[in-house]
Amino acid sequence: MDIKILGSAAGGGFPQWNCACRNCVGVRNGTIRAEPRTQLQLALRLPTSGWLLVNASPDLRAQILSSPALSPKELPRESPIAAIVLTSADVDSVAGLLHLREFQPLQIYATPSVRRILAEENRIFRVLNRSNPPAVWQDIKLDNWLALPDVDSSAKEAELCCRAISLGGSYPDYVSESLRKSLPPEEAVIGLTFLQGGKKMFFAPSIPSQSDLWKTAAHSSDLCFMDGTFWTDDELIHVGGSSKTAREIGHIPLGGPGGLFEKFGPAGGGRRVLIHINNTNPILDEDSLEHAEALRRGWQIARDGMEFHL
């Protein structure tokens, strides 16, 4: 399995356009040792040809341009990007679909609930239907293996498969009350296990505190990308960005009691990578104690441009 991290930051990126926290000022001015990061975006090489995007970040256009493997090779327009899988209806996950509006046939995998939110209450995403053929939406059923995208039966052994689990969490605030009531809560935020050639990768960029379902999938993977959004529960409140805690917006913090480090524990022999890192998180400062602690506990800290091969 070939995986590219095109973006590693949480919503807003690093630095964030309107943020003057220590990290954002530091990375703008070069007064801390830290790398800028675009918003979370992964790409996986498909077994037959082309690439799968995991979510569609608001920074997707620049992320595609920065990765030559994703360039179209010939006329007529033919991008190697063939499919997208969505893990939620959050702006971070879906806004980049609007970058993909240029008459390109695509397959989009999402839970029926995420598909309905975009189809029924956000007509702007219909720009994807201008292509010939128009975008094809495929339903993700929780806890079922799915071949990505549908491949020839002759290619079975090289197949890339994917299984979704519910991570708990809730639908975005922008969804109407009436639609929200008709959607099963377990389809709001999913984690994805990818399987290819006997190797497993697990992807969970947001881990709400109410669920521990992710543990089995994470511990049994060869590589997992886990929610590295916040270090402390009240981080966003301190910079004046919000009145809500990390847990209230669907992210367990890394540190402290009940945080990711404690919950994950020492189990699992696979590689562990923190992704979806918020601009306020002290691990972004490579000279911070928190950065050192994450490494000491066996975690990698994702950067844009990282590549993994399983």
Add this chain to the structure above:
Amino acid sequence: MDIKILGSAAGGGFPQWNCACRNCVGVRNGTIRAEPRTQLQLALRLPTSGWLLVNASPDLRAQILSSPALSPKELPRESPIAAIVLTSADVDSVAGLLHLREFQPLQIYATPSVRRILAEENRIFRVLNRSNPPAVWQDIKLDNWLALPDVDSSAKEAELCCRAISLGGSYPDYVSESLRKSLPPEEAVIGLTFLQGGKKMFFAPSIPSQSDLWKTAAHSSDLCFMDGTFWTDDELIHVGGSSKTAREIGHIPLGGPGGLFEKFGPAGGGRRVLIHINNTNPILDEDSLEHAEALRRGWQIARDGMEFHL
């Protein structure tokens, strides 16, 4: 009046993520003399303090980061970006609002029709209401002068004002038939005249062929930014990107009978700048005959990072 061009390309940018036309391949590989360009975005300095964005491009996050004047200076989060004015509901014009979702109070000026398209059929834009106070939408009335944003009466002489005219054109394809029927066609695509200190700037990134209303505003301005999307009417068909002509999608081409160069004529003593340049337009190649012809006719060709002072 201080104006920054943060982006100068049409929808998709240059190069476009999925395009392998001569220009896109050439700029990717460095085999033509051309500069990459992000999607059209202007910023105007407000007379009191802060900046006004003209439209909200899908590339807006990177465009803000590339312009130090737009960085927030202090905690709590306080961006100098205070307001946005929208000229249509096209993805090119509005997608960037999603980049501005980070709890920042904003004023957004748009025709009632554009506001209704986003409010009634695209709930995702409600992420702008998470700020405290939430985003305030202000109606643009055609052919009326409007102070941007509402300033103290004591600041009258330095006031930045704006007047919208209809450019014709149509609402985006993604708008439902039922809503479309209730919207006055003249609010679909507007051109804007900005006035400050006796100087006028006119902005018209898309000029549908059915209207000549723009001529008076363009000819009487000290600086005009005009639709430079396509050189020929069938440009998009040639690269396999669409089956529609330039005129069919709301842009008169630059060249040929009835094109912008002919229609604009030699009148007007102000500066004239081509903006919203599509990746397929030969003027992007600085060694092309078309590039030379545009310059010979007295037009400037916009590039990202250009600044103007009136």
